[in-house]
Amino acid sequence: MIIAKNDLPGLLDKLMSEYEVYAPVKEGAYSLYKKIKSGSEACFGYVNSKIPPKGVLFPQSEKLFCYNMTGEGAKLEECIDSGKKVVFGIRPCDAKSLLLLDNVFNNDKFRDPYYLTRRENTLLVGMACLEPAGTCFCTSMGTGPFDKAGLDIMLTDIGDAYLVEPVSEKGGALAAGLGLSAAGEEQKAAAAKARDSAEVACRVNIEGLKARLDANFYDPIWERFHEKCLGCAACTYSCPTCHCFDIVDEAVDCNGCRVRNWDSCMFPLFTLHGSGHNPRPGGKERMRQRVMHKFKYFVDNFNATACVGCGRCIKNCPVNLDIREILADIQGEGRSDK
Amino acid sequence: MRMSKLAQAIRDAAKKLLEEKKVDLVVGFAKGSLPLRSTPCFIRKPEEAAALTWDYTCENNLANYLRKREGKVAVVAKGCDARSIVTLIQENQINRDNLYVIGVPCSGMIDRFKVEEAVDGREVLEVEDKGDALVLKGKGFAREVKLSDLCHDTCKVCRHGNPVIYDMLAGEPVPAKPEDTFADVAAFEALSPAERRAALAAEFSRCIRCYACRNACPMCYCTECFVDCSTPVWIKKTPDVDDNIMFQAGRVFHSAGRCADCGACDRACPMGINLRGMTRKMVKEVKELFGHEAGVSLDEKPALSEFKADDPQPFLVKE
Numbered sequence: 001m002i003i004a005k006n007d008l009p010g011l012l013d014k015l016m017s018e019y020e021v022y023a024p025v026k027e028g029a030y031s032l033y034k035k036i037k038s039g040s041e042a043c044f045g046y047v048n049s050k051i052p053p054k055g056v057l058f059p060q061s062e063k064l065f066c067y068n069m070t071g072e073g074a075k076l077e078e079c080i081d082s083g084k085k086v087v088f089g090i091r092p093c094d095a096k097s098l099l100l101l102d103n104v105f106n107n108d109k110f111r112d113p114y115y116l117t118r119r120e121n122t123l124l125v126g127m128a129c130l131e132p133a134g135t136c137f138c139t140s141m142g143t144g145p146f147d148k149a150g151l152d153i154m155l156t157d158i159g160d161a162y163l164v165e166p167v168s169e170k171g172g173a174l175a176a177g178l179g180l181s182a183a184g185e186e187q188k189a190a191a192a193k194a195r196d197s198a199e200v201a202c203r204v205n206i207e208g209l210k211a212r213l214d215a216n217f218y219d220p221i222w223e224r225f226h227e228k229c230l231g232c233a234a235c236t237y238s239c240p241t242c243h244c245f246d247i248v249d250e251a252v253d254c255n256g257c258r259v260r261n262w263d264s265c266m267f268p269l270f271t272l273h274g275s276g277h278n279p280r281p282g283g284k285e286r287m288r289q290r291v292m293h294k295f296k297y298f299v300d301n302f303n304a305t306a307c308v309g310c311g312r313c314i315k316n317c318p319v320n321l322d323i324r325e326i327l328a329d330i331q332g333e334g335r336s337d338k
Numbered sequence: 339m340r341m342s343k344l345a346q347a348i349r350d351a352a353k354k355l356l357e358e359k360k361v362d363l364v365v366g367f368a369k370g371s372l373p374l375r376s377t378p379c380f381i382r383k384p385e386e387a388a389a390l391t392w393d394y395t396c397e398n399n400l401a402n403y404l405r406k407r408e409g410k411v412a413v414v415a416k417g418c419d420a421r422s423i424v425t426l427i428q429e430n431q432i433n434r435d436n437l438y439v440i441g442v443p444c445s446g447m448i449d450r451f452k453v454e455e456a457v458d459g460r461e462v463l464e465v466e467d468k469g470d471a472l473v474l475k476g477k478g479f480a481r482e483v484k485l486s487d488l489c490h491d492t493c494k495v496c497r498h499g500n501p502v503i504y505d506m507l508a509g510e511p512v513p514a515k516p517e518d519t520f521a522d523v524a525a526f527e528a529l530s531p532a533e534r535r536a537a538l539a540a541e542f543s544r545c546i547r548c549y550a551c552r553n554a555c556p557m558c559y560c561t562e563c564f565v566d567c568s569t570p571v572w573i574k575k576t577p578d579v580d581d582n583i584m585f586q587a588g589r590v591f592h593s594a595g596r597c598a599d600c601g602a603c604d605r606a607c608p609m610g611i612n613l614r615g616m617t618r619k620m621v622k623e624v625k626e627l628f629g630h631e632a633g634v635s636l637d638e639k640p641a642l643s644e645f646k647a648d649d650p651q652p653f654l655v656k657e
């Protein structure tokens with residue numbers, strides 16, 4: 001199927017009558033996924049968004065339930081968001097990250113109704129990456145600019161139109177209802193050509209990385225990595241796979257809500273115990289945790305690496321601490337403390 | 339002096355200091371992993387000094403890495419870093435006797451958001467330096483932009499490009515600049531309260547509470563930041579506009595008379611929020627009320643550490 005670029009705002013407007021539509025919106029020099037009010041707000045001329053769209057399914061801050069204490073007792077109201085959503089223009093790396101997050105929120109031990117309800121009601125319309133950034137290393141992380149994994153529909157830019165390819169059954173049903181015209185051979189060929197010309201130049205070698213991390217918890221190598229790190233959350237909050245959270249009650253008098261907020265392993269408060277003891281007292285332990293969680297613990301738990309190579313942590317770091325250099329250093333391929 | 343010569347002077351100095359064992363560590367900048375980025379680096383061996391560099395991308399305030407250090411440390415300090423160092427010495431966070439300052443006269447740093455805006459959010463893959471202009475190159479574009487158009491707003495009005503303290507100066511002092519008129523702050527002050535509120539809300543609705551601003555600031559070193567305090571909860575964990583503004587306001591009040599207006603917070607913000615709007619309002623207040631500029635002189639007492647019977651108090655009673 002095919003859709004002309006000129007017709008896209010109209011199509012988004014049509015989708016909005018049935019779905020909450022989240023699409024990249026230009027915010028000054030960068031893009032963010034936002035719930036759009038009009039199809040014309042969406043802007044697809046982006047490499048990747050500043051902050052990943054994981055927040056559509058796992059918001060930075062979400063109310064789990066609200067409570068009200070009265071003379072008769074406590075009244076509870078659960079806040080499950082079951083609105084139908086479409087994330088339009090999600091990059092394949094970000095879609096892949098949601099498959100990874102599924103492991104965390106839906107496994108033998110836990111089923112998270114807040115995330116899973118949203119997940120069930122959300123369609124992912126992907127946008128193939130024809131111009132990956134210099135900081136992209138997705139192909140080293142088991143995904144790639146045209147990876148359809150996790151998507152319901154894939155779009156490919158072919159100049160004045162997008163080639164529309166249904167991927168899942170749900171995506172097929174959605175596409176079928178949009179009244180799109182069929183793609184000609186020429187258009188399919190144009191998409192194939194566009195794909196051939198896209199290149200992810202950056203490679204990160206993670207072969208054998210897990211085995212090294214299994215053995216290097218006490219390695220002096222960790223003494224250096226964190227030295228320039230400021231301990232902020234620019235990396236973790238812009239990471240599509242980071243998923244640690246903190247649950248707090250926010251209440252005034254008898255009315256309150258239990259809220260789940262993103263948390264970051266780079267913060268001192270992250271593992272601070274009630275006793276005052278902190279098992280990760282400094283930058284060294286926190287940096288080690290971030291690397292270990294992505295490239296070892298997640299592999300231990302779910303047999304997958306918790307990184308999709310989107311490069312956001314590299315671009316957003318205020319001191320240019322580059323995860324690629326840290327990984328290369330662990331692999332014995334270079335020094336990261338330059 | 340050319341940037342490359344400055345960088346060489348820094349390398350030579352660092353190597354010599356380490357060889358002669360005058361310091362155990364040199365904190366400076368190395369070339370970063372991305373175009374127009376440099377990265378803080380920590381040099382402990384003379385042969386590693388070759389990694390040091392200097393140019394208009396050395397945007398971080400290295401005073402941030404100097405508090406409560408063991409041993410003798412040398413630091414590469416531009417004008418604003420040196421001012422923060424002075425304040426940290428005054429606050430007993432740095433022992434002057436154990437610090438060697440390699441001062442670098444600075445003509446200003448590049449604002450990465452201005453670079454992104456200049457190329458409309460496209461990715462810069464290569465940069466050609468033409469002296470007073472840069473050619474920003476990416477896939478299918480090359481855009482020449484004057485260096486002065488990319489200069490960070492903080493640096494444009496900075497009057498202290500030349501470090502106020504140093505043990506050696508790399509390069510020649512930069513020419514003096516006229517007095518800062520705080521035109522940006524005046525424009526904000528001229529707005530109505532409702533307009534000011536709207537302007538702040540527009541900026542701080544983008545805050546993701548990553549605390550990069552706080553952590554990039556050399557003056558933010560409380561053992562427990564008020565935002566992390568749970569008894570009482572000063573601000574909620576949930577990022578909402580009011581609490582985001584409250585966080586910044588708390589930060590700014592806490593750095594009153596201590597903020598060197600270095601812009602490190604503003605440059606660290608991944609969301610490109612104009613943090614200087616607030617920090618500079620305080621800088622202006624302190625200057626106007628107490629005639630104090632943070633970190634300009636070791637001999638001058640910080641504004642909040644000194645009390646004079648005739649201190650102006652227009653905020654208490656009409657004078």
